[in-house]
Structures are given as C-alpha cells and as structure tokens.
Amino acid sequence: MSTNEVAPTNHLSDHQVTLEVNEQAVVLNVPAHRTLLDGLRDELCLTGTKKCCADGECGACTVFLDGVLVNSCLVLCVETEGQSVTTIEGLSTNGLSDLQEEFLNSGAVQCGVCIPGQVVAAEGLLRTNPHASATEIRDAMAGNLCRCAGYERIVQAIQVAAGRRVEIT
Amino acid sequence: MSAANDARAMGAPVIRYGGAERVSGTQRYLSDIEFPDAAHVAFTTLPIGCASIESIDTTPATTMPGVIGAFTAADLPAPMPRFGISHKDRSVIADGVVNFHGEPVVAVVAESPDLARIAADAVIVEWTELAGVYDLDSALADGARLVQDAALRTDDHKHSNVLETADYAWGDLDEQQRETAHVVENTYEFPMVTHFTIEPGGVVAAPTDDGGIEVHSPVQHPYLLQRILADVVGLPLSKVRVIAPDPGGGFGGKQTPRYEPLMAVLAQRTQRTCRLILSLEETFQLMRRSGCRVDARTGFRDDGTVTFHELRADFHIGAYADVAPRVMTKGSYVGAGPYRIPAVRVHARAVLTNTTPSCAFRGFGAPQVGWATESQIDAGARLLGIDALEMRRRNLVDLDEAFIRGDHEARADGRWHQSLERAAELIGWGEELPEGRGRGIAVGIKPGATSGLSQSLVRLLYDGSAIAYAGTSDMGQGARTLWKQILADELGVDLDRISIVSGDTTAVPFDLQTSASRSTVFMGNAVLEACRDIRQRVLDLYAEATDISIDSLEAAPGELSTPSGTLSLIEAAQVGLGSLRGEIIGQGTSRLRGVKGHPLGGDAAFYEFNATAIEVEVDRETGEVLLTKHVTVGDVGTELNPLQVVAQDEGAAIMGLGHSLMEQVLLDEHGCIRNLGALDYRIPTFNDVAVEMISDSIENHDGPGPYGCKGISEGALLCTAGAVGAAVADAIGTPVRQLPLTAERIWHAMQSANAEQPTN
Ligand code: FES
Numbered sequence A: 001m002s003t004n005e006v007a008p009t010n011h012l013s014d015h016q017v018t019l020e021v022n023e024q025a026v027v028l029n030v031p032a033h034r035t036l037l038d039g040l041r042d043e044l045c046l047t048g049t050k051k052c053c054a055d056g057e058c059g060a061c062t063v064f065l066d067g068v069l070v071n072s073c074l075v076l077c078v079e080t081e082g083q084s085v086t087t088i089e090g091l092s093t094n095g096l097s098d099l100q101e102e103f104l105n106s107g108a109v110q111c112g113v114c115i116p117g118q119v120v121a122a123e124g125l126l127r128t129n130p131h132a133s134a135t136e137i138r139d140a141m142a143g144n145l146c147r148c149a150g151y152e153r154i155v156q157a158i159q160v161a162a163g164r165r166v167e168i169t
Numbered sequence B: 001m002s003a004a005n006d007a008r009a010m011g012a013p014v015i016r017y018g019g020a021e022r023v024s025g026t027q028r029y030l031s032d033i034e035f036p037d038a039a040h041v042a043f044t045t046l047p048i049g050c051a052s053i054e055s056i057d058t059t060p061a062t063t064m065p066g067v068i069g070a071f072t073a074a075d076l077p078a079p080m081p082r083f084g085i086s087h088k089d090r091s092v093i094a095d096g097v098v099n100f101h102g103e104p105v106v107a108v109v110a111e112s113p114d115l116a117r118i119a120a121d122a123v124i125v126e127w128t129e130l131a132g133v134y135d136l137d138s139a140l141a142d143g144a145r146l147v148q149d150a151a152l153r154t155d156d157h158k159h160s161n162v163l164e165t166a167d168y169a170w171g172d173l174d175e176q177q178r179e180t181a182h183v184v185e186n187t188y189e190f191p192m193v194t195h196f197t198i199e200p201g202g203v204v205a206a207p208t209d210d211g212g213i214e215v216h217s218p219v220q221h222p223y224l225l226q227r228i229l230a231d232v233v234g235l236p237l238s239k240v241r242v243i244a245p246d247p248g249g250g251f252g253g254k255q256t257p258r259y260e261p262l263m264a265v266l267a268q269r270t271q272r273t274c275r276l277i278l279s280l281e282e283t284f285q286l287m288r289r290s291g292c293r294v295d296a297r298t299g300f301r302d303d304g305t306v307t308f309h310e311l312r313a314d315f316h317i318g319a320y321a322d323v324a325p326r327v328m329t330k331g332s333y334v335g336a337g338p339y340r341i342p343a344v345r346v347h348a349r350a351v352l353t354n355t356t357p358s359c360a361f362r363g364f365g366a367p368q369v370g371w372a373t374e375s376q377i378d379a380g381a382r383l384l385g386i387d388a389l390e391m392r393r394r395n396l397v398d399l400d401e402a403f404i405r406g407d408h409e410a411r412a413d414g415r416w417h418q419s420l421e422r423a424a425e426l427i428g429w430g431e432e433l434p435e436g437r438g439r440g441i442a443v444g445i446k447p448g449a450t451s452g453l454s455q456s457l458v459r460l461l462y463d464g465s466a467i468a469y470a471g472t473s474d475m476g477q478g479a480r481t482l483w484k485q486i487l488a489d490e491l492g493v494d495l496d497r498i499s500i501v502s503g504d505t506t507a508v509p510f511d512l513q514t515s516a517s518r519s520t521v522f523m524g525n526a527v528l529e530a531c532r533d534i535r536q537r538v539l540d541l542y543a544e545a546t547d548i549s550i551d552s553l554e555a556a557p558g559e560l561s562t563p564s565g566t567l568s569l570i571e572a573a574q575v576g577l578g579s580l581r582g583e584i585i586g587q588g589t590s591r592l593r594g595v596k597g598h599p600l601g602g603d604a605a606f607y608e609f610n611a612t613a614i615e616v617e618v619d620r621e622t623g624e625v626l627l628t629k630h631v632t633v634g635d636v637g638t639e640l641n642p643l644q645v646v647a648q649d650e651g652a653a654i655m656g657l658g659h660s661l662m663e664q665v666l667l668d669e670h671g672c673i674r675n676l677g678a679l680d681y682r683i684p685t686f687n688d689v690a691v692e693m694i695s696d697s698i699e700n701h702d703g704p705g706p707y708g709c710k711g712i713s714e715g716a717l718l719c720t721a722g723a724v725g726a727a728v729a730d731a732i733g734t735p736v737r738q739l740p741l742t743a744e745r746i747w748h749a750m751q752s753a754n755a756e757q758p759t760n
C-alpha cells in the first residue's frame, strides 16, 4: 500500500512589498511564494494579465518589469521591491493603441485569452526593434502561445503597426 | 453601417464582437470574475493511473483553521450518482477506485486558494495499485482488467473493455478483393493529444436563495450542463441556472460536464459559493483527443482507381465514455473518405483504458481515420507510380455523387474537385523541388451536425437599436459577430447599436450545442428567422397604425415599401409602435430532426471539405522538418466574414500541425502522464508555422446556412497529417505511419530505408 505525501508550504502573508504598477504606487502583503502574476490578478484585481501554464512557457502573463518583458509567473512579488510594472491595463489607458487596433483589423483575436500577453510582447518588440522583419517578429514572439493559432494574423498586425510607427517618426 | 446606406455587413470584414475588450484585457473569463466571499476548492489526487482507495484520512485537512470541509465518496449518496451523455458512467468523485491519473479523490473547500491546496495535499490516502490498462493492447488482451465494472454496464460488450462498436459496409468486398491486382496493407497510429486551451478549466457553483443552484462554467453547451446538473442534484431545470462566460478556447474540450456536478454538490453542502480554478496540468487531466490505431487494406486498379477499402479502427477513449463513442461512430462513418469506392468495410471500436477520458476535439474522430485513408491513397500512388494529385482526381466524387453507399447514402454537397485543384495550384504542384524537399496533398471530410435545435429571440427597440438572444458560446469563432452582421442587414440597424446576449440559461432561449461547426448554420438560421419575424410584425403593425392595406406593403431587408415610398424598417417600426413606444420581438427556431435507423441518427446538415497541400524540407542529419509552404482550401459555401474565415482556417491548419509533428500525451508504466504541463508538452508556436502559409476558400453559395454558408471551423485540420506525412515521405523516400512525425521517428525511418528497399 502507498500513501500520498506532499511537503507543506507556509501561506502566511508576511512580506510587505512596495512597487509601482501602471504608474501608481502600491503596497502588497503577500507570502514569499506569491508570484507577480498572482499578485497582480488576485491582490490588485488586474486580471488583464492571464494565467495559463504558470511555468514560463506560454507568455499569457507577459508584463513589463522596469521596461523589460518578463513572464510574471516566473517573478515573485518579493523580488519586485521598488520596481515598476506595466500591464496590459497600463497600455490601454488612452483608448486602444495602434497595435491593439491592428490586432483587431487583422483578425488576430479569436478566443482572446492569449491576446493581452501578445499585445504586451509585441509592444516590447517594437520598442526595441521598430523595424522588425517577419522572421524577427516570429522569433521574438515565439514564447507567446496562441492555441487558436492566430500567428499569421498577429505577425501581420505587428507589421502594419510597425509600418505606421515608422511613417509617423 | 446599415442596410439603408447600401453597404452590406454580410461578407464584410466586420471586427470581432468583444474584440476591444480582448485586446485591452478587460474581457472577463471565468477566472477573472470576482466572486465576493467565495470559498475555494482543491482536489486530492493520486500519482497513479489505476488504484483502489483503501482509506482516506481528511482530519489533517479539516483541522486546519480556515478549512470548511473535505468531501469524499462517503459524503455522497449511495449508490454514487453517475452522469454522462450517452452512458451515465462517470462518478461525481472517485468511488473506491481511481480510474485515471488525476481523478479527484477528495475535494477540499477552504477560505483561500492557498489553503485549499495545502489542505488537499495534507489529506492522507492509502491506496493499492491495480493492474490498470493504459494502452490498446493491454486493454484488449485476454483477461485484461475491466476499466468499468461490468455490473454497472448494460451494453453487449460489458465483459470487455470495448464500450461500443460501429460497422459500416457496402459493396461486395470479397469479390473486389479477388479481382484486385494491387493491395496495400498498413497500420497507422494517431496520438492522444490534449486541447491545451490557454484558459485552463474552472467552475464556480453557488446556492441560490430559492433553493436552486447557479453554476458558472465556460462551457460550449450550457443547456446540456443544465440538464445534467438538474439530474444529479435533483432540481427542475428552472432552478438550475448555468452562466457560461466566453470560453478562452474550447476546441471541443469544453462541451461536456466533468467537475460541475461535484461543484454543485459542494455548494449545496457548504451553502457557499465554491470556486475551482484548475492549473494547466489539471486541465490536461480533464480533456484530450482519443488516440487511434487503424489497420487498413486498400485495393487499386492499374489506373489508381480504388476498388475496396477495409478499415479496423480502435479508438483509445479513456476511463469514461464522455462523447467518445460518438467520436468513434462519426469519425469512422467518413473513414473511407470522399471517394468513389465500390466496396468498403469499416469496423471501429471505442476502447476503455485507465487514462484521461477523451472527448470532442476539433475534427471529431475524422482526422484519426483520415490519417490512415489518405496515407493509403499515397501508398497506392507510390506502388503504381501515379502522381498523388492524379490519384485523388480519379477517385474523388463529383457534386451529388454518393461517397457513402448502402441504406443511408451520403452525397457530395459541394464541388470538391475545385478545392483540390486550387490547393494543387497554390502549392505549385508538379513544379521541380530542390533536394531534401517533398510535397504532399490530402483531402479531408467531416459530417456536420446530424440533428439540432437552436432558438433565438431578437428585440428591435424603439430607438432603432437591437438585442439578439442567441445561446451559442462565443469561444473564438466569433459567433456574435455574425449575429450582429445578420441583424444589421436584415433590420437595417447600425452595427454599433446591436447587443448580443448569450451564456445564461435563465435569460437566453435554448440552444442544443456549440460544436460540429454548426452554429453559423443552425443558430444563424434561427437569428435570420427571428429578424424576418420582426419584419413581418413591423409590416402588420404599420398597416394597423396607418390603415394602409397589408397587401400594399412589402418588407425587405432593412426597409418597408409603402404606396407612398420606401422607409427604413426602424422608421416603420416607430410609426407602428406609436406613442406607447415599446419594441418588436421576433422569434426564430432552426430544427433538424434526426432520421430513424440512420447510423449517425440523421443526415449531416452539410459536409466540411478541405484540401491541404504541404511542402517540407527534411534535415537529413537530424530528421527535423521545416515547413516551407502550407496551403489550405476550404469549401465554405459563402464567406460571411472573411476575417473570421481566414482566422478559423489558419487556426485549424496550424493546430493540425500539432498532432502531425509534435504533440502526444505520454504515459509511464503506472498510467501517469509523463509530459504533464507546458514544459514537456509542445504545441505549435510562431516558429512552427510554414514559411509561407496560404488559406483560401471556394465559394459556390451552396450551403444550408444563411446566405449559402457552411460550417468552416474544423476543415483545415482534417487532413493536415495526411499532407504532412505525404510531404515527408516524398522528401525522405519512405513513409512514417506513426504520428506525430517527430525528428526521431523520421531519422529512424531514414536509417531503415537506407538499409532496406522502400515500402509502400
Ligand atoms: S502563465 Fe506565465 S508563461 Fe504561462
């Protein structure tokens, strides 16, 4: 006969973290194991950032941390002391961005669950590589899974938005 | 946009309903919805595929502060309530045995998700491993342990692990065999794969003040869930409310109830709102596609004409029926493909194993059998030295020609050769290829729904805005966008003044299902009929209000013509409604009754047909496949929204690359899923899409849906494997018959091909 045994975890919210989220200062009281993803969703009710694999593999939870793209499921709240986070909500404060509009125009949005992560990742890509080619877009976005497989549509959306931005500047 | 300014919404690239919410993160999926004061649920499961439960000690959990309760089979009525669609075989919670890896043994309810998890892990379960059957061979072996207790089964096969069989036959197979010179015989395997919706599973259940129950679940079939819940908890339908938030991906995986009955029981027992959000790993243990092994024998004349085709298909369905018997029945029904074959014999079985219960998954059994049949056509082509496209040209049926014969014939309801030719043209069939490349072409077919009922209500409001009530779940296919387009054209209402209500059994009329690519046809016709009903009512009311004779009025899309000129339907409605205002309510019903004695229960409302052509490059050192070109052509009838058609088509095509090239659920010798989770289970990414991808459609306006449309959401996945397999075989000179075509399998095939003569 066998039994199931699992080591217990401490779930007490005994850590205080001060950080900035979408340009607002926030204070979190969380247990040490609380991920930034769960902190955003459960403590701050910022549910635009999605949770799928919780393993750093799907990209649904992509946010900016001090301007750099991260999978927020792989970051602990306690690691973000003094840092600034931008989520999909922070990218949507003045109506839809050009990228978001192009996602819609290209038919990139099916069920939509992966889309906030895709939009944040695409924004990060265009900020670092405004002239990204289709191949560079695919490489940069390869960590963002879409089971509806709108990949072709997303590449098109990013290309159109990139073209517009280059025209404007 | 409105009919009044002549720009039709139908056929235009109208942007997805709910799109702005989805790109900005405000769309609320189940796990995003706040349920104040909810209690949280976590399951205790065992690291084993088949075991008897010897004892359960929940006290380590229940003594933790903040734990509300821990529920086991002992807390449920005896005999254990069981549920299911065709077979009531699934217990609400594990009942003395664990039948597959991940089956819940204990459900813990606690004040926080963390605490529920910790408490569920603290429960002590003593168990003994049983001789579980984890693959087809062990399940079918003499003396195999029965996955389901024969005493609980009433079917003919109850003393075996075969749950159901399906047989289809026509023509004289023996005679054809005697007369056929060329026969190929092979075995094909199709893997178990999981849906991997980006939204993992979840359910929230709450008791209501009137003694009823309210269940929130992102299901594709809310009304089916309502019926099953009512049955399990013993309440009338009117006291069971199902609220179905838009699923974050369904693909067939969110059709049937699984943990909802347990959650309803927990809510009743605790009188709390109970919330369960699964991890992706737990979601792997909730749904999968049936694996399949097909033995195929096919005869050919010298000119490539198929003379007979014999298939034995075993579907590896898992521990409970779910809809898998139907998957087996419907998938093998079209097993012989869209071909003109004088003699066919298909024998298919749904085989129980101690694995995750399989369910519907885009393609519904057709891709599994199609993989074998398409590969056999290619085997014949290689044997006879005939081009693979030419083989299909010679055997594919023409419009209105029977491809399924016997008592219940099925005839081609589209000009399928056009799709085949278009795919061939777009891939550049026949053009020279560089060394290391190969090309393949395949066709696929799937029966749409064989019966169905959709009901819809449309309200035209006084100010010229409108609301449609349509129970289709909007899981990515964009159903509500289409309803909006229909309302815009038929009533002349601006697109941005239309709301669609769905996902609530209390507010929205009945809809049988969101599956089988049937919603645009069935619900589409119901919405269309409701709009036409409104037009008739406007006409009647206008006549009554103005004393103009009904005979001199005529309603058309968006307008009413009167003896003194034409006015918009909205203006006419306002005149008709007069100073009391109010609204015009239209109702529409779309019903397809089944046919007695038909092996599928009825004729398919339409067939989805697709032709796929693929070009690959295979790395001879590693066996890795690079897709250089991927063409998919669907026979769509009419494109109602080109943006959505292309998205569905590409999406299905790329999803098909998963089971073709990389996806498979792997088990260890104890029935545990080895690649449980995203780290070890790969699905197609941006980098797996072909260098060049082309999605095209054939429009002959010959479908039964609104404006001549057909269902389109599955077609491009039906024959992906066949086309990829043929392309790889073309590139390396030998076929691989086991999916997925991993680099390792291809490398081995190349090594043995070097050592032997090529096979067919
Ligand atoms: S949820 Fe963070 S990468 Fe998947």
Ligand code: FES
Pocket: A108, A109, A110, A111, A112, A113, A114, A115, A145, A146, A147, A148, A149, A150, B198, B248, B249, B476
């Ligand atoms: S849109 Fe459904 S997962 Fe990407």
